[in-house]
Structures are given as structure tokens and as C-alpha cells.
Amino acid sequence: MPKTMFHDHNKENRLRRWHKLLVVGAAFVAGAYITSAQSGPSNSVREFRITAQKFEFSPSVIKVKRGDHVRLTVTALDAEHGFKLDGFHIERKVPKGEAVTVDFTADQVGDFSFQCSHFCGMGHKNMKGRLTVE
DSSP: OOOOOOOOHHHHHHHHHHHHHHHHHHHHHHHHHHHHHHHOSOSOEEEEEEEEETTEEESOEEEEOTTOEEEEEEEESSSOEEEEEGGGTEEEEEOBTOEEEEEEEOOSOEEEEEEOOSOOSTTGGGOEEEEEEO
16 A cells, blocks of 8 residues: 655644744844944043153053054153054154144054154163053
């Protein structure tokens, strides 16, 4: 006697529901991931006041997180200096007594040196600092 094949509509419906559930779940997870990646760091600005004086910057070490919006306000106390942060393509003159503001986004991780870019005397080459982006 030949076997009769029955089409199992219940099984097919269950499989369709599982498929829809998986697709909706995957879309939800992907949406949550994209939203968290876009919101990432806050929109607040990390502000630092730096003084430049023969032959040092104070503070000489600055730490921020990747994605931070950074604002450095550099003031030369004794003579004209310069502020150069090669890793972020920043170079500014800092006239004596004036505050010079530099804004940028710390979009790369690492240690980046900054230095005086205007000759200010015999200790000029030692006038350096470090920006650490974690």
C-alpha cells in the first residue's frame, strides 16, 4: 500500500513564526548596537587650561578618552610661545598674556606629544607635554 504524504501546515506555520521572530530579534539587536555606537561618547567638552612658561607646559600630561571633544586653552605667561600637537595637525602661536583656544575631537588612541613651536630660549627643545587618548 502506498504511503500517503500529508502536508503539515502547523509545522510550516511554526517555522514561519520562528523565522519572523529571528529576523525581528536580529533587527532589534542591530538597531541597539548602531544606536549605542552613534551615541558613544557624550557631547560634552573636556576643557583644560594650560600655561606655557620657560620651559614647561603645566599641566604637561593630559588624559582623555577616544571620541572626547577637547578644548585646550593655552596661555603664555612670560613670552611668546607656540603650541604644536602633530598627531592632530594643530599648531598655534601663543602671544604673551593671551589665551589661545584649540578645539578638536580625540578620534585616535595613543600617546601624542605636544611642544612649544616658537623658539623661546635655550631650554626650548625640552618644552614638551603629552596627550594620552585611551
